[in-house]
Amino acid sequence: MEETISLRELFAVLRKRLWLIVLITIIAATASGVISFFVLTPVYESKTQILVNQAKNDQQLYNTQTVQTNVQLINTYNDIITSPAILDKVVKELKMDKSAQSLSGQIQVTSAQDSQVAQIVVQDTSAKRAAQIANTTASVFQKQVPKLMNVDNVKVLSKATVGESASPIKPQPLLNIAIAIVVGLMVGIGLSFLLEYLDNTLKTEQDIENILDLPVIGVVTNIKDVPKPSNVSRPDVAARVPQRGETYGS
Numbered sequence: 001m002e003e004t005i006s007l008r009e010l011f012a013v014l015r016k017r018l019w020l021i022v023l024i025t026i027i028a029a030t031a032s033g034v035i036s037f038f039v040l041t042p043v044y045e046s047k048t049q050i051l052v053n054q055a056k057n058d059q060q061l062y063n064t065q066t067v068q069t070n071v072q073l074i075n076t077y078n079d080i081i082t083s084p085a086i087l088d089k090v091v092k093e094l095k096m097d098k099s100a101q102s103l104s105g106q107i108q109v110t111s112a113q114d115s116q117v118a119q120i121v122v123q124d125t126s127a128k129r130a131a132q133i134a135n136t137t138a139s140v141f142q143k144q145v146p147k148l149m150n151v152d153n154v155k156v157l158s159k160a161t162v163g164e165s166a167s168p169i170k171p172q173p174l175l176n177i178a179i180a181i182v183v184g185l186m187v188g189i190g191l192s193f194l195l196e197y198l199d200n201t202l203k204t205e206q207d208i209e210n211i212l213d214l215p216v217i218g219v220v221t222n223i224k225d226v227p228k229p230s231n232v233s234r235p236d237v238a239a240r241v242p243q244r245g246e247t248y249g250s
Helices: 007-016 018-039 064-072 074-081 084-094 100-104 127-148 173-198 205-211
Strands: 044-053 107-111 117-124 153-158
Touching (some): 007 018, 074 084, 074 107, 074 117, 084 100, 084 127, 117 127, 127 153
Antiparallel strands (some): 044 153
């Protein structure tokens, strides 16, 4: 027998397990909010931009090939910025209690396509320290890159600053709660259908007809569903005990 499931049956399952879906969603959203606001440590981000050009003399003019070469060297500069040759000096200058390898995990160097501008992005649990790391990294790179490569034209376009009301980039509580609500709904709906699939008990006459393929001849009513008889007294037929000397009907 081929089984078919209608949309009405699906909605009936969801309606039956609605309390479970709502409960799981509320628990997921609450847990996400508590973790985002009280458990996770806020992380701040600070950025600084640098412009790197090749060394040029008075007879050398900028042309398309020179610019293209500078763009191709951006990846090399990125590796140099996050190398121990630069970060060891940054750690020493800022007197940080961490290694260059650990600090490199906080620094990301990006550049736009076909751009000679590199952007040093630093993430830290302190907004002030993130700005200090970004500015110090740019300054050390500016001093050290002429010794490492034939480059003596490094300019810092913008320094990292700390605003009065610096806000962390992560965690994002509202986004986390929204994701938790979606996940909670998916888990709740999936669990509802799973419980319905595992429930093989017969509850209605329709279940007997569908599963056993047998007609229903009669139904035994639940004793709780039988109405109780009303105990209404009738004064006109109430029994009266006769007194001495009296007979019935007198």
